[in-house]
Amino acid sequence: xxxxxxxxxxxxxxxxxxxxxxxxxxxxxxxxxxxxxxxxxxxxxxxxxxxxxxxxxxxxxxxxxxxxxxxxxxxxxxxxxxxxxxxxxxxxxxxxxxxxxxxxxxxxxxxxxxxxxxxxxxxxxxxxxxxxxxxxxxxxxxxxxxxxxxxxxxxxxxxxxxxxxxxxxxxxxxxxxxxxxxxxxxxxxxxxxxxxxxxxxxxxxxxxxxxxxxxxxxxxxxxxxxxxxxxxxxxxxxxxxxxxxxxxxxxxxxxxxxxxxxxxxxxxxxxxxxxxxxxxxx
Numbered sequence: 001x002x003x004x005x006x007x008x009x010x011x012x013x014x015x016x017x018x019x020x021x022x023x024x025x026x027x028x029x030x031x032x033x034x035x036x037x038x039x040x041x042x043x044x045x046x047x048x049x050x051x052x053x054x055x056x057x058x059x060x061x062x063x064x065x066x067x068x069x070x071x072x073x074x075x076x077x078x079x080x081x082x083x084x085x086x087x088x089x090x091x092x093x094x095x096x097x098x099x100x101x102x103x104x105x106x107x108x109x110x111x112x113x114x115x116x117x118x119x120x121x122x123x124x125x126x127x128x129x130x131x132x133x134x135x136x137x138x139x140x141x142x143x144x145x146x147x148x149x150x151x152x153x154x155x156x157x158x159x160x161x162x163x164x165x166x167x168x169x170x171x172x173x174x175x176x177x178x179x180x181x182x183x184x185x186x187x188x189x190x191x192x193x194x195x196x197x198x199x200x201x202x203x204x205x206x207x208x209x210x211x212x213x214x215x216x217x218x219x220x221x222x223x224x225x226x227x228x229x230x231x232x233x234x235x236x237x238x239x240x241x242x243x244x245x246x247x248x249x250x251x252x253x254x255x256x257x258x259x260x261x262x263x264x265x266x267x268x269x270x271x272x273x274x275x276x277x278x279x280x281x282x
Contacts, residue, residue, distance in 0.1 A: 016222065016223075016226060017222060020131050020132075022076060022079075022080060023080035023083070023084055023086075023131055024128065024131070025076070026073075026076040026077040026079075026080045027077070027080070027124065027127050027128070029072075029073050029076070029077070030059075030073055030074075030077050030091065030094075031094055031124065033055070033070065033073050034052065034055055034094060034095060034098045035098060037051050037052055037055060037098065038052065038098040038099070038101045038102055039101070039165075045102045045103065045104075048102045049099055049102045052095060052098055052099050052102070053099075054069060055069075055070065055095065056092070056095050057069075058070050058073075058074055059074065059077075059088075059091055059092075059095070060088070061074075062074035062075075062077060062078040062081075063078065063081060063088050065078070084130065084131055085130070086127060086130055086131075087130070089123075090123030090124075090126055090127050091123070093118070093119040093122075093123045094119065094120065094123050094124075096119045097116060097119040097120035098120075100116065100119075101120075101167070104165075104166045104167055104168070106168055106172060106182050107168075107169065107170075107171050107172065108171065108172045108173065109171050109172065109173045109174075110171050110173070110174070110204070112171070113152075113169065113171050114148060116151075117147070117148035117151045117152065118144070118148070120151055121147040121148055121150060121151035122143070122144040122147045122148060124147060125143035125144065125146060125147040126140060126143060126144075128143075128223075129143055132219070132223050134219065139215055139218070139219075141212075142211070142212040142213075142214060142215035143212065143215060144212070145208050145209070145211040145212030146209060146212035146213070146215065146216075146227070146230065146231060146234075147212075148208055149205050149206070149208040149209035149211075149212065149234055150209075150230070150234050152201070152204065152205035152208065153205050153209075153234045153237050153238060155169040155170075155201075156198055156201050156202055156205060156238075156241060156248060157237055157241065157248060157252060157253055158248070158252060159185075159188065159248050159249045160188060160248060160249060160250055160251060160252050161252060163185060163186050163188045163249070164186075164188065166186065168182050168185055168186065170182065170185060170197065170201070174197060174200065174201065175197060178193045178194075178196050178197045178200075179193055180193050180194065180197060185249075188249050188250065189249060189250070190246075190247040190248075190249045190250050194246070194249055195245060195246040195247065196246075198241065198246035198248060199242075199246050202238050202241055202242065202246065205234075205238065206235065206238050209231060209234050209235060212231075213231050213270070215227060216228040216230075216231050216270065217270060225267065228267035228270055229263060229264070229267050231267075231270075232263040232264075232266045232267050232270075233255060233259075233263060235266075236255060236259050236262070236263055237253060237255065240253035240254075240255075241253055
């Protein structure tokens with residue numbers, strides 16, 4: 001799949017077994033297309049929601065064996081779902097999150113934001129674990145922690161992109177603690193208060209990543225190494241945010257080729273116990 005959007009994690013990389021790459025591409029194509037419906041172009045929020053409802057209907061039809069609209073997305077997805085026994089519910093959860101995005105809601109506290117992550121990010125991790133035949137509760141919980149952390153890291157990386165679109169992912173309770181109103185954040189200015197807010201939220205995301213990271217050491221073979229690099233990619237972004245003194249309202253940190261070597265080195269040296277305190281690399 002051609003991925004035109006920046007991602008913090010690899011998609012069907014060489015570490016993924018060849019037999020699973022078509023399924024991984026199908027899952028990401030589904031999510032990427034839904035994300036584009038919710039985000040790209042000039043359609044109104046109501047038009048986006050209506051299109052996502054059509055997309056959901058096409059998803060359910062595909063799982064019922066009748067591929068209709070978006071055949072380039074749903075034909076491969078239906079085939080991989082049958083082959084690997086993938087459930088419908090994670091795909092529905094993803095669409096719930098995309099529909100929610102159309103309304104540009106505010107989040108009152110961290111619990112509300114984590115509920116969004118539960119539907120916007122965690123289903124991807126659970127689907128990928130299903131491809132590898134991993135279904136135990138401990139692994140699913142750690143996968144959820146990693147995926148939610150990646151989603152939060154993306155939020156703290158992207159204020160300069162999200163705020164001009166009216167997307168405010170900062171929990172209101174955290175913002176108020178730093179003397180900030182959510183409506184005022186859309187001005188997109190870095191100052192001492194926003195830097196303090198970002199510092200606190202970066203610590204939260206890093207701690208959540210630490211909770212899930214042991215999964216990468218427990219999973220065998222290629223999937224474990226893939227997940228190690230995913231974890232280290234997220235932590236690397238947090239390091240870059242800190243190096244910028246938490247000024248992501250005006251600039252966006254990204255990963256480049258020079259980041260791969262330290263990420264690989266840290267992936268090789270990851271420890272099974274959690275790093276403490278904070279989010280220092282494993």
